[in-house]
Amino acid sequence: MTTPTIDLPGPIFAKLAPHPYQLRALSRGARTNGRATQEPRALSINASPLSHAHGSALVRLGDTTVLCGVRGELLPVEQIPQFRPLGGEEEYLEGEYGGAGGIGRGELRDYDLLVPNIELATGSAPQFLPGVPPTALAQTLSTRVYSLLHAAGLVKAGDLRVWYRPGEGKKQEDGGMEGVEQEVAEEDRVVAYWVLYIDLLFLSYDGNPFDAAWAAVVAALRDTKLPVTRWDPDREMVVCSRAEERKLNIKGLPVACSAAVFMEKEQSEAVTVAGDGRNWILLDPDRLEETLCKEMITIVVDCSDGETRIKSLEKQGGTVLGRELIRGFVGVAEERWAEVQMAMK
């Protein structure tokens, strides 16, 4: 019996046998998508595409498109179950400038002022169809963004406080939140907080969702302008000014950089013969590559102070990436940081 010659076009071969297809391409020095192993896709950021949100950004990473809208809503302190009024000047100054990365007295976390949610079920890819509860991936992504938002200290608690300064109203009519540097009178108090609802909508999904989502969050927060607020003692509510807006002070520019490890052996075999065979580190994996790779690494770096700071490092699923490789990967992430910084401008 003669073996029939197989003559299949690329896309069909990729569907039938994705792993050998990818392996053959990598042995020839390029990935199936034509990129080199350490070559990310181009990132483009479009700021303020939305008019109803306080801040928004559209991020395209190859064929992954994500839209982020930030909307501020007010949370009066009476609604906070365990509200602790800010103490004297000392404590509030510490929250403003000092503290761990500017997160203040943990107000952001304690009062849950940042609410990121990621929606994948927009038909962004065939596996994400609506009408079902959020997938495990969507939940994981939301939680990762949530914890990184708090850990990186992007948003300052001071920006989200709404003050009532009884003394100031006599001096100038619309005091609002500005003039925080001024000496605090005794009666000054925080009456409400801004809660930032950060909603992310994937319009198109083609791998590496975290990098794209995080870039969108950072770009949207940098774009966010909250209205200037004032406490109206007569109506006992916070009122906002339509004319005046204030930008959020976003600290630093953390950039996420992800890669996947592609093993020569297929996943089922790799468990038994670990550490055997060649492997490739694929920067910025696409949808096909993500399904073939088990080991993933995400590193979040911030080089905006001149030196590289690692904000977060996550790695799961394998044993290939050791200390040396991770150290080398930081260099890759630094290059990525420069690219993303260019795109943010």
Place this chain on the structure above:
Amino acid sequence: MDRRRINGPAGATQPPVFDDVVSQGAKTVSGRSRMPDASRKMYLKTGVTPSASGSAYLEMETSAKPGASGLKLSCSVHGPRALPRSAPFSPHIVLSTHIKYAPFATKQRRGYLRDPSERDLGIHLEAALRGAIIADRWPKSGVDIIISIVEGDQDRETSKSQGEEAWDMMNALAGCITVAAAALADAGIDCVDTVAGGVAALVQDGGADSTPTIVVDPIPSDHAKILAACCIAYLPTRDEVTNLWFRGDLPASDMDLYTHLVEKGILASRNANCVLTNCLMETIE
């Protein structure tokens, strides 16, 4: 309480309340700048979601700021694919339509769960498309049509909200029909014709006793009062209406008024169809 999402603080948050009386007073009904029979400019593009079988994106011009866009829709079509084994036999393709407003699409923040108005839109869309698709070419299969309303058609500055939601929904539905038709064509699903949506409304721009006029593609904030509106899904080459949604309050005696309104709705959907066919022709080239 949805445990699968991040819900934020336990206490209720309030959207900002604005108090600048000056800017509110200055903003009055701006009036319509287009001819009664002219539709707004529309931008349509197919193939925005490469992993879907078909997809399209639609943007509609707004009146408030020239150049800025109002309605923004993204649609993706998945399928046709085999129905699950548990599904009963169907000799036709099973359409499932899903319309969802993004949380940041409207003035008030929307939740992640579909509300009744979104379900209603989905049913109207399904009715409009069912008449266009040649359904018996795909027995035992299903197709999912998913539309995200990225930005709703609302004027950000207007403070009045005299039940405008209902009229906004009609504009949104017309856009949804057009964008879904483009995505279906992109997916290569056979249709008898390209279906497009259009809205016409009976408006009263002057006082309460001025004569009402019929306009095509109305923007609620442009008009003092909208008496009635109808949204039409129309197949131009077959001259067929696949869906008609009428809303409002008209005297039952005046049949002409109804016919005129429907005619203008057809005109609006013809306008949309021009954009649709141009877009599809460009894709082929």
